Amino acid sequence: MNEHSHLLSKNDCDVYHRQRRYYSYLPSCITITILCICFSVVLTNKHFQGIRSTTSIPINSSSSILDYDNDKKYIHPGSIFLDTQNKPINAHGGGFIFYNNTYYWYGEIKVGSTYLPPSNADWGGTRVDLTGISCYSSTDLLNWRYNGNVLPTVLNDTEHDLNIDKVAERPKVVYNERTNKFVMWLHIDSMDYKRARSGVAISDRPEGPFTYINSFRSNANQMARDLTVFVDDNTRAYLFYSSEDNAALHVTELSDDYLSTKGNYSRIFIDRYMEAPTIFKKDGAYYFIGSGCTAWQPNAARSAVSYTSIFGPWKELGNPAQGLDANTTFHSQSTYVLPVVGDGDSSGSERFIFIADRWNEKNLSDSRYIWLPISFEEDRLAIHWHDKWSPT
């Protein structure tokens, strides 16, 4: 080996310097690239979060830290709502009551892996095992305290309506002034959705726990799936449920204790295949918002009004969602219309919140909530998208 053998030729030298230059640029290139990636991730996630949505309404794909909404001044539709312990609120297909100056939110607890039972393969009916019904409470609609699983699964009886293999959806709670009890109605079903029944549970307190009573098909064994309950000013209560294999909705009056149905009912929206019913009252008129029938996939919402009676005639008013992504109701499906009141009487309320689920059929536990104000525009209902808004 000669003594200069470690020295570089001119050519080698050029290559060496080029490489040195290249390697000296490399850290800054990498830094810039990382910064660019971070920046675009932040923008994308902000977009998903709903902070900026000028060209498209954000849809959750999988959750990211930026989806979490711990801004307690505004509602951010589509974000992950956090409870007062900073845990994601798990209350899907929800129902609400206002009692003793407090709002209560009841909903399906969706946890665990999402799977598609073979029986539901042809219509995409994914599910998670049944866990129960959650209850949250709030005095300002922004800070929600978790009160626990108020109607948990029954594990030791595989035939029970609340066994993990069953379906318990869309809990709606009403307060009965006569009995001083809180009554929960739910859609109870088998895994393949063929049992199609309504279930009832009862509690002495709004924060539960609730005691399950039974399930049944009312009005001469009519099928009953998605449901809601509405209490009128005169304390009469009405159950709305999707019936006739979802082809029509039925409206039926509840017994005085709200635990069963009286037997009088009317068929409404015949052959319109509506689900996810919600009812509210303003200035003496009854309003309806619901969805079409496309399993977990969103579709264009439906709305209707009845000026004379809750049994009808109901006049359809079209899709209340307006603007971009109205045809999927901003990627969501109705579950409740919440009167912002103070006295619990929906007829006196001027402000109503459209509450909907943005289902994630592949990961149901990552389903989100869409809360938006409802406006009344020339005798019809309108729901516009807001990235954020204040409910108070």
Ligand code: GAL
């Ligand atoms: C929807 C219904 C939901 C749930 C789902 C199952 O149409 O509104 O509550 O039952 O189907 O796929």
